[in-house]
Amino acid sequence: MKKWTLGQLAEHVKGSVHGDPKAVIESIATLESAQAGDISFLANKKYTNLLATTKATAIVVAKEIKSEANLLIADDPYFAFSQIIILMHGHRQHPQTGISDKASISDSASVGKNCQIADFVTVSANASLGDNCVLYPGVFVGADTKISDNCLLYPNAVVYDKCTIGKNCIIHANATIGEDGFGFATHKGNHHKIPHVGSVILGDDVEIGANACIERGTINDTVIGQGTKIGDSVVIGHGTRIGRYCLLVPQVGIAGSAVMGDYCAVGGQAGIVGHIKIGNQVQIAAQAAVINDIPDGQTVVGSPAIDASKAKRAYSLIEYLPEMRKKIKDLEKRLDSK
Amino acid sequence: MKKWTLGQLAEHVKGSVHGDPKAVIESIATLESAQAGDISFLANKKYTNLLATTKATAIVVAKEIKSEANLLIADDPYFAFSQIIILMHGHRQHPQTGISDKASISDSASVGKNCQIADFVTVSANASLGDNCVLYPGVFVGADTKISDNCLLYPNAVVYDKCTIGKNCIIHANATIGEDGFGFATHKGNHHKIPHVGSVILGDDVEIGANACIERGTINDTVIGQGTKIGDSVVIGHGTRIGRYCLLVPQVGIAGSAVMGDYCAVGGQAGIVGHIKIGNQVQIAAQAAVINDIPDGQTVVGSPAIDASKAKRAYSLIEYLPEMRKKIKDLEKRLDSK
């Protein structure tokens, strides 16, 4: 097994060592599970007490942390630790299958250099793949869809027709991109299907979680901005535009024609209604229900969502409603009897 | 590119023209993104001000809208606009693959006329497909399942055994129909699997969203009525019966043995507990939690769900709970000190 000294790791992540730079590191672990030879990290100051008991040989920490342990001090400890994981383990290696005879690739499709296309993959008419793409078994790429360089599609991921996938995108297993949106014209009680003329456009460096669904637009395209990461089982409605570098945690749902700015974060199971505008750097808590526009920089919590500065206390008081109601009755009685 | 006059479009949708019936239309667009040559539509009166600034050559509107712009006046503007989209763009054209040699079709299965069965499709023993069905790659049709005429199954959609799919149904990618319900008999702490003897029956004209799941029934069938549309990632529990012409938006969850009437609409992420009865024409808001029967025609909002006439104001007051609690304390002090 390959080994590194703490000093080497510090140099790799542009950090500094407190303690023994010659300490030998072989692997990574959490503070609780670490053994000798492991490097760990302290993500949250509230766990600082674990530094006293961890068996890790060294710990990646922020500048302000003091300890007798071997420390690798970094400006951004979690990022430094992630660089160490990449150094030690790398990213997943993919099967070097070349282009399988058991894949089904249209004569009119174009395939870039050095692609790995597994068995049972379908690349439809006039679709194009850039260089270095990896398509696992069962992947479907629809007609006229463009997949840019260095994309990675895991098993059974489906991209419908006429979609555009940027460079370096990752689409996890069983995700669906570009299905028709939930769009019907209800006329005399019958729901008539509306053709979805819009498409889906993913910017560069987007990651789509397993079983997530990105609807294509009815008229305008559905757009996911560069560097945005979307979790498992998220659903994005037709014509919605998500900005750059957003994080949408699993099971989030965003209805159609919503607009979200850049650098937003949305917690698990949160829902956002359609046709509203979310600013930049907005934080939306898990299970929140967003029904109104949100300006830049606001954090909202709750269903319905309100400003976080009020929400935590307000929602925690639901528990006291029976007591409050009783007190109101008591007050009424006391006043009546005066 | 094909072109139409406004007069031709009005005739097509049985509407009337206000303005120039010879205005030439080439495409569709939203009011904000429209350019000369586009036709757009006004779906919601609150956006009437956009009529003054849109660059659209004409706009589909309801009778009561007044404007100097070229108008196509229709009784049901959204339906009229959807007819224009269909006229101009049509519905998706599917690859005319015939029956692929790379599909796996049981000798005991029957396949109707003019079906398109793509590579890597499985049609199991004794399954039957009607005429004009389109099965995209990776679709699985289980044993003894019947798929009626004109059905469309997108890539990697799965229909388990012994299900019945009506005519003109659309099942989107990665949807699952007919899996075993979440049914276990817990005995001495161990959860024993119950065979699911029931099936799934979809009526005619049903559409099932990507990654949606329709559980088969334990004893009785799970039934989705004619013309009902189900969004992405919806889960319908075992033995539940949904009526005709309902709309279930993405991420809705309905537990087992519930009954829903006709013409209901359920908002995103709403949940309905099992074994309850929802009437006809019921509206359930997004993220609502329905735990009791709902009579015909009621609209409910919130978790727990209450009548919409009360709910909007009631839930909006959660924000004021801290203030209310403080006022109660103040009142108590004032009374104490009298």
Added chain:
Amino acid sequence: MKKWTLGQLAEHVKGSVHGDPKAVIESIATLESAQAGDISFLANKKYTNLLATTKATAIVVAKEIKSEANLLIADDPYFAFSQIIILMHGHRQHPQTGISDKASISDSASVGKNCQIADFVTVSANASLGDNCVLYPGVFVGADTKISDNCLLYPNAVVYDKCTIGKNCIIHANATIGEDGFGFATHKGNHHKIPHVGSVILGDDVEIGANACIERGTINDTVIGQGTKIGDSVVIGHGTRIGRYCLLVPQVGIAGSAVMGDYCAVGGQAGIVGHIKIGNQVQIAAQAAVINDIPDGQTVVGSPAIDASKAKRAYSLIEYLPEMRKKIKDLEKRLDSK
């Protein structure tokens, strides 16, 4: 059609007969839909009145139920009834395909005895399957993944690399096991992907619903304990450990690094934040939002989740907030005017 006497069925489930042990039973049905020849069951005492009107030839009931009908009395009626369903219908029979020539099985993979591997299945390098496994079409088994004896993977289920699946597990269609967790190190606004070195380990007798997602761990493994059953579209976050014999109903979401004990039950659409500890025998209601540790044996309800003994009344009072607020104002006025 095979027939049984009520006496034979009682013997099979170790119950006793009240009424005619020679009554002939041919099938199962619910109380409402039963016809002569059917056996039904009473799951919930509140439906006892149905015993008077059901056409069932016999009903499985608990000891304390009294009726003139033919009764099969059992200690655990639902379990007894499930044994009768199994006796009459058995579990699903799977196609005996052997190992298909159209499956893609790596030379370095190992396959146990008596496996059924359908067309379009992929078993990757160094993967291993135990004896008697059934893999439906489109299933993907990643490199170095171990699937133990008697497992059942439905169509298009995906198991990524290096996962471990215990004996007798069932994985439904379009489920995803072992995808990368939602883990990014955000540095200067950009979200850098963290390799997920951890894996997924399913214990014996686990069932995973259709379209469910079990993320692999970042450092530690994601673990699902023996006998735990997970519903459709559930998402389990990276590094989370679920104990044994838990029930997680459809659309539940549990964030990363959470720990749940044994014998817990979680209702539909409930969410649990990451890094918290749920004890044993905890009950979490549908749509609950769990943001704090929960001790053994507690039942919680609501978003945010509070103890069930308070929650039902507290949440039901949200409806009365407008009235309460008005009363507070009235009290203030009355006091002001004194």
